[in-house]
Amino acid sequence: MNVAGSTIAAEGFGAPGPANFQYPELFSVGGVDVTKPMVQLVLAAALISAFLIIAARGRSLVPGRLQFAGEGAYGFVRNSVGRDIIGSHDFQRFVPYLVALFFFVLVNNLFASIPFIQFPTFSRASMAYALAGLSWIVYNAVGIHKHGLLGYLKLQCVPSGVGPAMLPLLVPLEFFSNILVRPATLALRLFANMFAGHLLLILFATGGLYLISDYGGAIGYVSGAAAWILAIAISFLEMLVQFLQAYVFVLLNAMYIQGALADEH
Numbered sequence: 001m002n003v004a005g006s007t008i009a010a011e012g013f014g015a016p017g018p019a020n021f022q023y024p025e026l027f028s029v030g031g032v033d034v035t036k037p038m039v040q041l042v043l044a045a046a047l048i049s050a051f052l053i054i055a056a057r058g059r060s061l062v063p064g065r066l067q068f069a070g071e072g073a074y075g076f077v078r079n080s081v082g083r084d085i086i087g088s089h090d091f092q093r094f095v096p097y098l099v100a101l102f103f104f105v106l107v108n109n110l111f112a113s114i115p116f117i118q119f120p121t122f123s124r125a126s127m128a129y130a131l132a133g134l135s136w137i138v139y140n141a142v143g144i145h146k147h148g149l150l151g152y153l154k155l156q157c158v159p160s161g162v163g164p165a166m167l168p169l170l171v172p173l174e175f176f177s178n179i180l181v182r183p184a185t186l187a188l189r190l191f192a193n194m195f196a197g198h199l200l201l202i203l204f205a206t207g208g209l210y211l212i213s214d215y216g217g218a219i220g221y222v223s224g225a226a227a228w229i230l231a232i233a234i235s236f237l238e239m240l241v242q243f244l245q246a247y248v249f250v251l252l253n254a255m256y257i258q259g260a261l262a263d264e265h
Helices: 036-056 065-086 091-113 125-147 149-157 164-215 217-261
Strands: 027-029 032-034
Touching: 036 065, 036 091, 065 091, 065 217, 091 125, 091 164, 091 217, 125 149, 125 164, 125 217, 149 164, 149 217, 164 217
Parallel strands: none
Antiparallel strands: 027 032
């Protein structure tokens, strides 16, 4: 767990904050400073690719454990997200994107719970907004490809069954909501959950250390031990949140794609 920037000093406890999420560059490539979260993105892509390749190699009618895990995860995203949300007519061509997106977000979230890494990649806002930007490009491109630019904008910005007198008010609101705000809210949801959960873990871990090592006494030892027990409990809760945030991120992507393909707003 990253505790750089949190001060545990004799004069008082320094609460963790945004400084705990700032990492110095590890090395530089072509003048670009590479940080730990950037390495985690590449590591996640490599791990996912290796897992899927190995799981698909030597496929058999009676799957082994790895093949069973891969097929289960693929089937979950394909059926519960792709087919159920986008619809049976169009969903299949988006399954590779949705599966890759789910695994990518999930592994980067789970990095927060893996020893010696213990940092959720998407607790850095720039990472979350970049991924949401990719989603924005995908679902808008899908809608424009099907309906044309003007037809897509009409479907997204002009509600059906609304009188002409209300259009000057509703059209800008719909454009703002459906075109501009979606990627921001998509990224903010992922970033805020990963940031808050990791910050809470740092607080209980460093707070427990402060209570035991600096505060001392019976109260300090009991309170510090309780803080560490809570940190362990929160760690398990965070694993559930990490999975749910990956699922929600992919679910919303599927909903936006379905909305872009729909013939009515």
